[in-house]
Amino acid sequence: AQSVTQLGSHVSVSEGALVLLRCNYSSSVPPYLFWYVQYPNQGLQLLLKYTSAATLVKGINGFEAEFKKSETSFHLTKPSAHMSDAAEYFCAVNADTGRRALTFGSGTRLQVQP
Amino acid sequence: DGGITQSPKYLFRKEGQNVTLSCEQNLNHDAMYWYRQDPGQGLRLIYYSQIVNDFQKGDIAEGYSVSREKKESFPLTVTSAQKNPTAFYLCASSIDPAGNTEAFFGQGTRLTVV
Numbered sequence: 026a027q028s029v030t031q032l033g034s035h036v037s038v039s040e041g042a043l044v045l046l047r048c049n050y051s052s053s054v055p056p057y058l059f060w061y062v063q064y065p066n067q068g069l070q071l072l073l074k075y076t077s078a079a080t081l082v083k084g085i086n087g088f089e090a091e092f093k094k095s096e097t098s099f100h101l102t103k104p105s106a107h108m109s110d111a112a113e114y115f116c117a118v119n120a121d122t123g124r125r126a127l128t129f130g131s132g133t134r135l136q137v138q139p
Numbered sequence: 140d141g142g143i144t145q146s147p148k149y150l151f152r153k154e155g156q157n158v159t160l161s162c163e164q165n166l167n168h169d170a171m172y173w174y175r176q177d178p179g180q181g182l183r184l185i186y187y188s189q190i191v192n193d194f195q196k197g198d199i200a201e202g203y204s205v206s207r208e209k210k211e212s213f214p215l216t217v218t219s220a221q222k223n224p225t226a227f228y229l230c231a232s233s234i235d236p237a238g239n240t241e242a243f244f245g246q247g248t249r250l251t252v253v
Contacts, residue, residue, distance in 0.1 A: 068143075068244035069229065
């Protein structure tokens with residue numbers, strides 16, 4: 026079985042501050058991990074993905090995430106928040122366990138204060 | 140442009156009626172998915188299809204039905220058996236039927252029971 030836990034349903038940061046969104050996964054086999062962003066009333070857009078190559082993954086819009094097997098984590102970071110980063114962020118996992126679809130976390134809503 | 144088109148964007152249903160949500164993709168992807176999104180619950184998998192004329196139940200398939208007669212199309216029917224259908228529905232596709240690559244999402248259909 027595979028699952029994802031996102032700690033913190035709401036995160037608020039000031040513009041220019043560090044963004045840290047937490048994601049922990051559970052998988053019995055090496056996972057593929059993804060971060061998506063969703064703006065209101067829209068679909069999901071891929072930010073970045075981990076597919077067993079480099080453990081530090083760089084994505085779009087200045088975001089990056091580090092895969093830490095020992096901690097079963099894949100936290101999303103951005104050094105300096107921008108107002109346009111305000112959105113909902115989802116972590117997702119897939120692993121070769123027979124389930125042929127991504128499993129999503131419950132999401133974290135990021136608020137950026139001016 | 141290549142992508143996934145969901146229609147309609149907004150849909151209203153009377154209690155006891157069946158409704159069908161459309162999803163079309165021109166990405167030549169083998170796999171397609173339907174997810175349901177409710178506030179605070181992330182995305183939950185309804186059905187997925189890895190190949191034409193084949194599909195599998197996801198985590199919350201009760202009250203829903205799908206078909207995959209063409210590679211490009213994966214319509215979702217919300218039946219009267221679905222007791223709480225009001226939600227945001229997202230269709231996605233992936234080039235890898237095993238689900239180990241990213242999924243691309245449509246813009247969603249918001250269904251409201253009136």
